[in-house]
Structure formats: structure tokens, C-alpha cells
Amino acid sequence: MQLSVTSWNINSVRLRIDLVLRFLAEAKPDVLCLQETKCPDDAFPLKALRGSGYEHVVFAGQKGYNGVAILSRFPLHTRDVMGFCERQDARHISAVLGPEAGKAAGIVLHDFYVPAGGDVPDVNLNPKFAHKLGFLDELRAWGGRRVSGPAILVGDLNVAPLEHDVWSHKQLLDVVSHTPVETERLETLRGEAGWIDAARHLTPEPEKIYTWWSYRAADWSATNKGRRLDHAWVSPDLKDTVRRVEVARHARGWERPSDHAPVTLTLDL
């Protein structure tokens, strides 16, 4: 069987619920992991998902900022939420696929939204950058201990780790998301925990891969100044099941889009 899991920073799930439904109808992933839902739990648009085929939903939200959610065709068990940096920010949720998922049963899904880190890449001048690095340090401490058994980690990690994950390595070396202190941290924590970067496993450098294009560009598609901020990682035991990683770039061109495109990982189990 195949299992497909999409990660998408939706930048307000309430504003863009119609885009969520459109994507689900078109791409039909088994699981959709959202970030930046910007939605308190009591306002999550569950009614709109009725009849969509994605009735199994877990979420962790807050008012105004952050927020993560997992929508699934299959029942989900053991919803769990981790806190980082002694904040109650809604930046992680995990769940386990139930027996109905067949060969995918028991796979743990982790959905992360790493802090963006502000504009200035200096921990002394910018508390948001310090928060981001602290979050990555805690992710490192967690990842090394907890990854055992089949698991998938997706999300907006807000770091483009490799040279060809950005439109210009040289021009972005001092831009938050691609500074060496961030990219080295992310690659180190990923490697230590044994996670496989599924997109780069299938498509090594120097091919460019982007998942995000700024709203601020006059013509995002023509200028194509993208970055690969959204990731899909698998645990070592799933490495050889990775079949595809697809960026739904066209969704970035939909009306009133998110600035992130959906990224879909497909496994052959």
C-alpha cells in the first residue's frame, strides 16, 4: 500500500478552509498536516471538513498565532503536544495512525512549526532569533532520544538547510532561515536522530527545491526567489519506502494563497 502525508503551512485555516478542501479533493493525501492555523481550538472549522473524507482531526491552536493540526482519512490515536522553550506556543502535535491504516498502522506522525526567528540573525539583538535557536536545541535534545519505530516528521521548520534550498546561497547567508548557525543546527539534529530528509534522499543537490515564496515579491513565480522551508523526514526504518516528494507549486498561485506550497511525501509500504 501507499501512504501519502502532506505538510502545508496554511497561514490561517479559517481564512483558507476552501483551499484546504480544494487541495484534499485534488491531491487526496491520506494525511494533511497543517501549520500556522492561527485558530483557537474552539474555533477550528470542523464543520467544513464534514463529508470531506477527513473526519479524523487533531489540533493544537491558540489565538492569533501559530497552531498545528493533523487531518486524516484514518483514525488517529494518542494525540500528543510538546512544549518548547517554556512557552505554551502551539508549535507541535503528534498522533499515531490506527489499525485501520493497514501497513501504515502504528506510524507516528509529528507535525512541527519552528519559530521563524525575526529579521536580524543575532541572538543579542533579536530575541526571536534566540528563541528559534533555543527551539532547535530542544528539538535536538528530544529527537535523539525519542525516535524509535516508524515515524514521520513534517512541518514548516523555517530553515532552508542546503545551498540549493534557496534561490541564492550567497545572498541568503545572512538572511534568517539560511544562516550557518541555523542550517548547521538543523542538519546536525536531523543526522543525530537518524531522520532522513525525504526530498533530498530522492532529489539530491544541485537540483533546486523550494516550498515557500514571499508575499512581497511582485511576481513570485517569475522571479522564483524561493526557499525550502517545509520538510518531510522519515525514520531510518522507512528510508527505503520513500517513493515521492512533491511540491504542489500551483497551489501557491491560487487566489489568496498561503505563501507556502503543500509538500506531499508518499511511501510504498
Added chain:
DNA sequence: ATGGTTGTGGAACAA
């Protein structure tokens, strides 16, 4: 070098 846009919520902040 700067400023460019979007969302929440109804100003200021986050991205």
C-alpha cells in the same frame, strides 16, 4: 540599501 505583502484583530506584531 530599502521596501516590498499578508494575517489577526481592530493597534501592533508576527511572518
